[in-house]
Amino acid sequence: MTEPFAQPTALAHVRVTVTDIHRSKAFYQQLLGTDPAIDFSDQVDEPGVLEDRERFYGGSVFRLGDQVFGLRPVAPKGQRFDPDTVGLDHVSFVVGSVDELHQAAARLDAAGVEHGEVTDLGDAGMVILSVQDPDDINLELAALTG
Numbered sequence: 001m002t003e004p005f006a007q008p009t010a011l012a013h014v015r016v017t018v019t020d021i022h023r024s025k026a027f028y029q030q031l032l033g034t035d036p037a038i039d040f041s042d043q044v045d046e047p048g049v050l051e052d053r054e055r056f057y058g059g060s061v062f063r064l065g066d067q068v069f070g071l072r073p074v075a076p077k078g079q080r081f082d083p084d085t086v087g088l089d090h091v092s093f094v095v096g097s098v099d100e101l102h103q104a105a106a107r108l109d110a111a112g113v114e115h116g117e118v119t120d121l122g123d124a125g126m127v128i129l130s131v132q133d134p135d136d137i138n139l140e141l142a143a144l145t146g
Contacts, residue, residue: 010066010067011067012067012068013061013067013068013069013070014067014068014069014070014091015059015069015070015071015072016070016071016072016088016091016133016135016137017072017073017074017075017135018059018071018072018073018075018133018134018135019073019075019076019077019078019079019134019135020073020077020134021041021044021058021059021060021071021073022041023134024060024071024073024133024134024135025039025041025060025071027113027133027134028060028062028069028071028133030107030108030111030113031104031108031113031131031133031139031141032062032064032069032093033104033107034062034063036060036061036062037061037062037063037068038056038060038061039060039061040055040056040057040058040059040060041058041059041060041071041073043055043058044058044059044073045058046058050073050074056070056072057072057073057074058072058073059071059072059073064093069091069093075135079135080135080136081133081135081136081137081138083138088137089138090137090138090139090140091137091138091139091140092128092139092140092141092142093139093140093141093142094142094143094144095141095142095143096143097143098118098127098143098145100141100143101118101127101128101129101141101143102118104129104141105118105129108131113131114131114132115129115130115131116128116129116130116131117129120145123146124146125144125145125146126142126143126144126145126146127142127143127145128140128141128142128143129141129142
């Protein structure tokens with residue numbers, strides 16, 4: 001008989017590595033429309049913080065419903081994200097409606113943040129709004145329609 005195993009039902013959290021925590025935190029506050037639930041970015045320059053798990057490596061953490069999205073500020077200045085290498089391709093955040101996508105686009109416009117068009121993916125059952133973060137990480141806001 002096969003032993004039972006834990007079968008995941010959702011992602012608990014995603015954390016991305018960033019080059020400048022202050023710039024990235026401000027961007028994600030604008031994109032997500034909320035402040036971090038946990039924030040040690042004010043301590044990022046203190047000795048040992050970048051290695052301190054209890055202070056979230058000097059990063060910021062956003063609560064998104066039952067899930068968590070974090071920023072870890074350890075990438076070298078000038079480094080850029082590349083979706084064509086092994087690892088992350090993009091992160092997609094679910095929103096409640098297509099109207100919320102249009103509201104997000106207006107909020108990004110007001111902040112001077114470039115983004116794609118609100119796009120219906122047809123048979124995929126979602127409408128998306130694409131944007132790049134300050135380190136060029138590919139992001140989507142997605143409204144599920146199917």
